[in-house]
Amino acid sequence: MFLVIAAAVVALMHLYLWKRLVSDTTRTARTRRVGAVAVxxxxxxxxxxxxxxxxxxxxxxxxxxxxxxxxxxxxxxLVVVLLVLELPRFALRKTVATDESRRLFLARSAAVVAGAAATGIAGTGVVSALGPPELRRAAIPLRNLDPAFSGFRIAVVSDIHLGPLLGRSHTERLVRMINEADVDLVAMVGDLADGTVAELGRDAEPLRDLVSRDGTFFVTGNHEYYSGHQQWITELERLGLNYLHNTRTSLTRGTGTLDIAGITDVTGESFEDTPDLNAALAGRDTTNPVVLLAHQPVQVEEAAEARVDLQLSGHTHGGQLYPFHHLVSLAQPGVSGLSKVDDTWLYVTNGAGFWGPPVRVGAPPDISILELKPQP
Incomplete structure (x- = not known):
């Protein structure tokens, strides 16, 4: 179904492009045929x-x-800019309706403007997507956090998306940046790769070099299920990462305790690997704060009901391509950064890679460094 919808959208986008950039801007049938073949x-x-x-x-x-x-x-x-230019085109429709030279001039002017704007925006977005991720920092107050954990720092990394466009050097750069940040814990919240371990395992190997005082913990994202989630779980555990499969672990500092829990992605429901927050939180001391790793922000709705203190998520890419984040916000309660759902903090990283076009506009890639503080 996804492929059918994607094919239809791609076809409509190119049809619209042919109409505005080829049919409306040319005079001869031969030129239009050449343009149609190119499109x-x-x-x-x-x-x-x-x-x-x-x-x-x-x-x-x-x-x-x-x-x-x-x-x-x-x-x-191109489609976004051309759609915006439909407004002046509509306003001038009566003026140019009977004047072929004016109509052609307007169409060609719009094509030039759209081409220049789209190329410039996409080019800037490529530089952002392929450049080093930003180190985003935030301080988050947690209720009942023992003073011994004040200043506890978590590096949140998500949506690395190893695949045809991003490989081993991408992973090496992320590991280097995280290690230089000198954190207490690394939280990987899904979508590591778009391919099998046989195809991309070598590109993921640098993850074994991650260094933090309390280790690296990970959960599955939707793309793990598309790529063979069990083989990736086995591989990451082999590299020394800790898998939180609807479970939790407790960290201690003196007499203080901080729970770290993790659940599978909602996509797991289709792969007999359903997320189970109740299992992850079962038997815990509710006087201790709990940090939950969950790939999709939408999972915070259940987390808030269970009085989770902080949920760490990815999945949205921050929207990746402005203004696409408006559509993302219709499906997810948080798109980027820190927000709150009832008494539960939600932090959504933009992700360290990209999916699809190597373009990021208005949503630079990031590794987030979160510092926990006792709530006043």
């Missing part, structure tokens, strides 16, 4: 980029994924 070729490239990597593997896919996803990023902003 169809680009549509096929995008379709192949979205569907073939899982069949041919990341090594082969990178040869068409790079141009395909780069074009997809430009395409997105």
């Amino acid at each position: 169809i070729a680009l549509a096929v490239l995008v379709a192949a980029t979205l569907t073939l990597p899982r069949w041919v593997g990341p090594d082969v896919a990178q040869w068409f994924a790079w141009p395909g996803y780069l074009w997809f990023g430009v395409l997105f902003y």
